[in-house]
Amino acid sequence: MNVLELTGILLLLASFFSIINLRLLKLPQTIGLMVLAIGLSVAILIIGLIFPKFLESVIEMNNSFDFSVLLIDIMLPFLLFAGAISVNVHQLLKDKLTILLLASFGVVFSTFAVGLGVFWLIEQPFFGLDTLGLTLVDCLLFGSLIAPTDPIAVLSIVKKMKLSPTTETRIAGESLFNDGIGVVVFLTLLKVKMSGIENVTIGNVSSLFANEVFGGIFIGCLLGYLGLKLVKYVENEHVELEVLITLSLVLLVSIISSKFHFSGPLGVVMMGLFLNRNIDTDSGEVGVQKAMGDYVYKFWHLLDETLNAILFILIGLAIIPIFQNFNSTYLIISILTILIVVISRSIGVFVPIKFLSFFKTFEKGTAFIISWGGLRGGLSIALALNLPDELGQGKDLLLFLSYSVVLFSILVQGLTLEKLSKKI
Numbered sequence: 492m493n494v495l496e497l498t499g500i501l502l503l504l505a506s507f508f509s510i511i512n513l514r515l516l517k518l519p520q521t522i523g524l525m526v527l528a529i530g531l532s533v534a535i536l537i538i539g540l541i542f543p544k545f546l547e548s549v550i551e552m553n554n555s556f557d558f559s560v561l562l563i564d565i566m567l568p569f570l571l572f573a574g575a576i577s578v579n580v581h582q583l584l585k586d587k588l589t590i591l592l593l594a595s596f597g598v599v600f601s602t603f604a605v606g607l608g609v610f611w612l613i614e615q616p617f618f619g620l621d622t623l624g625l626t627l628v629d630c631l632l633f634g635s636l637i638a639p640t641d642p643i644a645v646l647s648i649v650k651k652m653k654l655s656p657t658t659e660t661r662i663a664g665e666s667l668f669n670d671g672i673g674v675v676v677f678l679t680l681l682k683v684k685m686s687g688i689e690n691v692t693i694g695n696v697s698s699l700f701a702n703e704v705f706g707g708i709f710i711g712c713l714l715g716y717l718g719l720k721l722v723k724y725v726e727n728e729h730v731e732l733e734v735l736i737t738l739s740l741v742l743l744v745s746i747i748s749s750k751f752h753f754s755g756p757l758g759v760v761m762m763g764l765f766l767n768r769n770i771d772t773d774s775g776e777v778g779v780q781k782a783m784g785d786y787v788y789k790f791w792h793l794l795d796e797t798l799n800a801i802l803f804i805l806i807g808l809a810i811i812p813i814f815q816n817f818n819s820t821y822l823i824i825s826i827l828t829i830l831i832v833v834i835s836r837s838i839g840v841f842v843p844i845k846f847l848s849f850f851k852t853f854e855k856g857t858a859f860i861i862s863w864g865g866l867r868g869g870l871s872i873a874l875a876l877n878l879p880d881e882l883g884q885g886k887d888l889l890l891f892l893s894y895s896v897v898l899f900s901i902l903v904q905g906l907t908l909e910k911l912s913k914k915i
Contacts, residue, residue: 502801503578505800505801506598508528508870509800510803512524512591519647519648520799522901522906522911524800524803524804525803525807532811559873562873563874564755564875567758567796568742568755569741569794570799571756571759574646574666574763574764575761575764576763576766576788577768577791578792579660580764580767582657586851590660591668592843593669593861595668596839596876598667599840600838602638602676602680603830604634604838605617605633605637605828605831605833606634608835609632609633609831612827612828623883623888626883627743627895629878629889631680632878633889635680635835635872635881636874636878637871639851640867640868641787641869642663644866644867645666645864645866646666648866648909651909652912655816655854657854658857661808662861670756670870671754675704675707675754676705679696679703679872680913681877685879686878702752704754708752708761709757711757711759712765713898715761715765716765718766719766737783737791739757744762745803755841771881775885782876806869809872821888825891826895839912844858844861854913856915860912864904865909866900866904868900872893876890
């Protein structure tokens with residue numbers, strides 16, 4: 492199947508599922524698409540029992556694209572940029588310490604807490620998984636890929652919850668930045684894994700981490716500043732040219748980051764803040780002139796919605812192996828892993844907020860909303876698919892756990908977040 496055919500099928504499914512969700516399910520877009528995508532996967536497997544060739548053709552189509560490359564290198568930069576240009580940049584700058592502490596401490600703590608917890612579980616002879624040969628570094632890799640939340644899923648639900656601008660910005664900002672930090676931690680641990688733990692020094696790891704983080708921030712700020720000057724020079728009357736400029740800048744950040752081993756996600760987020768809407772919510776008026784015309788922001792909102800729809804259909808297709816490789820032991824481990832992930836996320840959020848509450852004011856229930864609203868999505872699955880093939884059956888287990896956490900977070904946490912937050 493060529494790219495045109497595949498794109499046509501995905502767009503058709505995205506449109507069809509969006510209509511069904513809008514008219515029948517009436518769920519938040521992210522959750523509705525996920526439910527329908529899972530239903531599609533189950534239907535494909537049932538039909539595949541009757542017509543095996545049909546299932547083979549779907550699996551072949553599924554394998555015709557690299558989900559990991561498609562998301563991380565192509566879709567994620569556009570989705571993160573679209574989120575960054577819509578966040579309240581004034582409020583974000585006021586609360587930068589809160590957001591950075593939540594994003595950094597939360598991801599690092601969850602990485603080690605989840606990694607150690609999963610490693611302890613698989614080492615227990617009771618489960619019979621100690622023969623898979625998974626090391627502590629492998630489990631830390633899993634912890635790092637499941638730690639970052641999905642800003643696309645989080646923002647689509649938070650926008651409908653009518654929270655205060657301060658709380659909404661804290662949630663949105665933390666979700667945007669922990670994505671970039673999560674990818675950096677994953678790539679750092681992956682380098683440790685590939686190089687061999689015995690060949691790695693603290694200096695090497697620190698250098699790699701710093702290069703990813705500061706390089707991504709630098710290139711994002713540089714191109715964001717240059718892009719801001721360029722769109723102001725063009726003026727907002729030429730909105731079609733501004734669209735072209737923003738598209739090319741997002742791709743340029745990704746290309747440069749890939750070449751120099753910078754963090755692309757952090758880069759596009761920083762650039763998006765420079766080209767932000769710049770709405771001052773305190774006065775209700777435009778504080779700084781919008782970097783670009785309204786048409787440009789509407790274009791990015793449309794692109795965000797379209798890619799978001801396609802993303803969750805791809806996730807639904809990607810989880811077909813879960814149903815094929817269903818294992819009762821894996822199910823028990825996945826339930827325990829979900830508990831570890833939820834508890835780790837809660838601690839990673841409650842501790843910084845408790846510390847910051849001595850200096851800042853937080854609305855009642857903020858910590859709960861941020862922790863329970865930490866939905867996982869396509870990024871976690873894409874990173875899981877990037878795990879080394881040398882892990883063998885160990886990789887299958889970690890993939891199963893990744894899919895399980897993603898499904899739980901979107902279907903259970905996503906469906907209950909709004910009701911629970913209203914009660915609080």
